[in-house]
Amino acid sequence: MIERNWNADLIARIFGVVFIVVGLLGFTANPLVSEGGLFRVNDAHNVVHLVTGILFLAGAYAHMPVMTIRSLAVVYTIIAVLGFILPLPNFLGFIAMNTADIWLHAGIAAVLLTVGFLTPAEQRFGHARM
Numbered sequence: 001m002i003e004r005n006w007n008a009d010l011i012a013r014i015f016g017v018v019f020i021v022v023g024l025l026g027f028t029a030n031p032l033v034s035e036g037g038l039f040r041v042n043d044a045h046n047v048v049h050l051v052t053g054i055l056f057l058a059g060a061y062a063h064m065p066v067m068t069i070r071s072l073a074v075v076y077t078i079i080a081v082l083g084f085i086l087p088l089p090n091f092l093g094f095i096a097m098n099t100a101d102i103w104l105h106a107g108i109a110a111v112l113l114t115v116g117f118l119t120p121a122e123q124r125f126g127h128a129r130m
Contacts, residue, residue, distance in 0.1 A: 048095065
């Protein structure tokens with residue numbers, strides 16, 4: 001069996017920073033993440049990205065990165081499934097979203113599920129056992 005050695009703190013911090021950057025970027029006019037961008041967002045969607053980033057960072061700094069990653073993996077899995085079911089362009093009636101967003105959320109869910117549930121027991125609380 002291949003041993004996987006994930007650094008859950010680092011992964012949570014990376015996801016946290018990326019989500020915060022994407023959330024802030026969404027408030028600017030750009031071709032990637034905006035009202036008319038490849039990934040359609042509005043202010044509500046940007047706030048969700050900012051909150052998600054803060055949760056990732058809080059989980060890392062509170063020494064609970066795996067629990068945070070797992071919790072957000074479940075949330076993003078639900079968002080992805082609902083995204084495929086509910087009509088576009090507004091998720092739950094107020095969050096702007098398009099097909100690219102749905103597939104991105106599905107990919108994020110897959111990565112988070114993999115990272116969160118394949119993390120070795122030593123990494124579950126954010127630090128390795130000696």
